[in-house]
Amino acid sequence: xxxxxxxxxxxDRKTVILDVATGLIATHPWEDVTVAQIxxxxxxxxxxFYHHFTSKxxxxxxxxxxxxxxxxxxxxxxxERSEGGPVARFTTFLAATARWELAHADQIMGVIRIAxxxxxxxxxxxxxxxxxxxxxxxxxxxxxxxxEQGVFDVVDVEMTVDLLQRAWRLRWxxxxxxxxxxxxxxxxxxxxxxxxxxxxxERMTSRLLGCTNTPVRMPDPEEFADFLCSA
Amino acid sequence: xxxxxxxxxxxDRKTVILDVATGLIATHPWEDVTVAQIxxxxxxxxxxFYHHFTSKxxxxxxxxxxxxxxxxxxxxxxxERSEGGPVARFTTFLAATARWELAHADQIMGVIRIAxxxxxxxxxxxxxxxxxxxxxxxxxxxxxxxxEQGVFDVVDVEMTVDLLQRAWRLRWxxxxxxxxxxxxxxxxxxxxxxxxxxxxxERMTSRLLGCTNTPVRMPDPEEFADFLCSA
DNA sequence: CTTGATTACCGACCGACCGTCGGTATGTAA
DNA sequence: TTACATACCGACGGTCGGTCGGTAATCAAG
Numbered sequence: 183x184x185x186x187x188x189x190x191x192x193x194d195r196k197t198v199i200l201d202v203a204t205g206l207i208a209t210h211p212w213e214d215v216t217v218a219q220i221x222x223x224x225x226x227x228x229x230x231f232y233h234h235f236t237s238k239x240x241x242x243x244x245x246x247x248x249x250x251x252x253x254x255x256x257x258x259x260x261x262e263r264s265e266g267g268p269v270a271r272f273t274t275f276l277a278a279t280a281r282w283e284l285a286h287a288d289q290i291m292g293v294i295r296i297a298x299x300x301x302x303x304x305x306x307x308x309x310x311x312x313x314x315x316x317x318x319x320x321x322x323x324x325x326x327x328x329x330e331q332g333v334f335d336v337v338d339v340e341m342t343v344d345l346l347q348r349a350w351r352l353r354w355x356x357x358x359x360x361x362x363x364x365x366x367x368x369x370x371x372x373x374x375x376x377x378x379x380x381x382x383x384e385r386m387t388s389r390l391l392g393c394t395n396t397p398v399r400m401p402d403p404e405e406f407a408d409f410l411c412s413a
Numbered sequence: 414x415x416x417x418x419x420x421x422x423x424x425d426r427k428t429v430i431l432d433v434a435t436g437l438i439a440t441h442p443w444e445d446v447t448v449a450q451i452x453x454x455x456x457x458x459x460x461x462f463y464h465h466f467t468s469k470x471x472x473x474x475x476x477x478x479x480x481x482x483x484x485x486x487x488x489x490x491x492x493e494r495s496e497g498g499p500v501a502r503f504t505t506f507l508a509a510t511a512r513w514e515l516a517h518a519d520q521i522m523g524v525i526r527i528a529x530x531x532x533x534x535x536x537x538x539x540x541x542x543x544x545x546x547x548x549x550x551x552x553x554x555x556x557x558x559x560x561e562q563g564v565f566d567v568v569d570v571e572m573t574v575d576l577l578q579r580a581w582r583l584r585w586x587x588x589x590x591x592x593x594x595x596x597x598x599x600x601x602x603x604x605x606x607x608x609x610x611x612x613x614x615e616r617m618t619s620r621l622l623g624c625t626n627t628p629v630r631m632p633d634p635e636e637f638a639d640f641l642c643s644a
Numbered sequence: 645c646t647t648g649a650t651t652a653c654c655g656a657c658c659g660a661c662c663g664t665c666g667g668t669a670t671g672t673a674a
Numbered sequence: 675t676t677a678c679a680t681a682c683c684g685a686c687g688g689t690c691g692g693t694c695g696g697t698a699a700t701c702a703a704g
Contacts, residue, residue: 189681230682304535337616348579385568461653
């Protein structure tokens with residue numbers, strides 16, 4: 183029997199439901215999560231749940247959109263007000279993206295925990311596709327600008343952007359491992375792992391872009407120092 | 414009421430079950446396929462079905478393994494008996510892979526149809542991961558051989574192999590579209606699409622491998638002529 | 645040829661789960 | 675005060691995956 187009814191606004195109640203659903207997904211594969219678990223954790227009845235969401239799948243979609251929001255970089259705003267040539271703007275874009283990601287590291291680590299949980303591969307796929315769908319237009323713009331100014335020599339803009347995102351996709355997994363090493367006392371090992379990863383991504387990015395003069399630079403490893411030392 | 418019992422060997426019955434399951438997956442998302450549909454299409458009872466498979470998920474795993482088998486190239490055997498330097502062996506590997514794939518085009522088209530059906534994203538992900546898991550060791554060997562002989566200049570062997578597979582992954586989708594154009598009467602358009610795709614992959618492959626002297630060559634478009642003109 | 649063992653197969657049944665629907669309770673505007 | 679809108683309730687129905695006690699078919703041993 184649910185407690186005496188407690189009425190909330192629709193918006194607040196949806197937020198509560200999505201919060202508990204996200205928590206459940208972090209500890210169980212989505213297929214094993216039941217509507218009963220979600221509505222009980224949210225403190226409402228099943229009918230109350232179905233008043234806000236049309237189906238279990240509807241909840242998953244909403245959770246994914248929220249998670250994708252968390253992983254979307256703030257690069258667009260930075261790009262629009264950045265200066266310099268395409269290489270400088272690309273480097274600025276990468277630095278801004280990294281700063282935004284570090285500012286939201288808890289959310290991103292939460293997303294990674296969910297997405298990499300065994301049984302959540304469908305969620306991982308959808309998240310990567312959504313993140314890629316959002317990032318691709320700006321990245322194509324940046325790459326085309328570089329091609330037009332003759333500082334990038336790419337084989338194909340679309341394929342290059344796709345491969346760039348693929349090359350960068352494991353960064354936060356490596357960051358998580360680097361932080362674990364630091365937490366275990368191996369500070370130099372953790373920092374080395376991070377530096378190696380950024381160097382690797384930087385060289386692969388320059389290779390894919392075919393930088394003819396100055397290479398595109400990945401963010402300074404010092405930007406990640408606080409993250410490595412946290413929790 | 415099922416017809417009078419017809420007894421088959423376990424092996425044959427499993428094959429029938431997997432055949433009908435694969436057919437169902439090609440026309441419905443896996444989630445919508447029921448055990449009832451599978452055992453009815455196989456002409457046995459539910460208990461008969463569970464005698465051969467421990468669960469619905471067990472069937473999916475078996476179907477995926479069969480599909481992965483279909484998409485594994487015969488490159489290993491060809492590599493082991495190929496001659497010449499690393500560039501020649503890599504080119505031979507690519508040509509042999511393409512020939513094997515063309516010889517099994519129906520199976521591959523069937524796999525693509527299944528994997529790209531909306532709702533089958535989890536299957537697509539698993540298939541890609543399994544195909545990649547199988548192809549990676551040989552590809553790494555080929556790339557390392559080239560690095561050691563100084564004809565490849567790669568940023569990182571593991572990341573390069575990963576990106577190569579990513580660069581190649583849409584080839585059969587493009588092939589399917591090229592064939593559709595030919596079937597619709599646009600022969601030159603279909604051939605042009607194929608040639609563009611192979612050129613793009615060839616240039617990206619050379620970029621990723623950092624070919625210092627001769628480039629790695631993709632298979633000759635003429636090898637695909639029969640496929641383009643078939644049904 | 646009979647018997648016992650093995651195994652392919654059957655279908656009634658059960659429990660878990662998703663989603664519905666007729667209802668109540670709460671809040672707000674007229 | 676009343677009517678309306680809407681957040682919420684929980685009993686219920688239907689579907690599905692899987693189980694289990696059984697039968698039928700096949701084969702090997704005596």
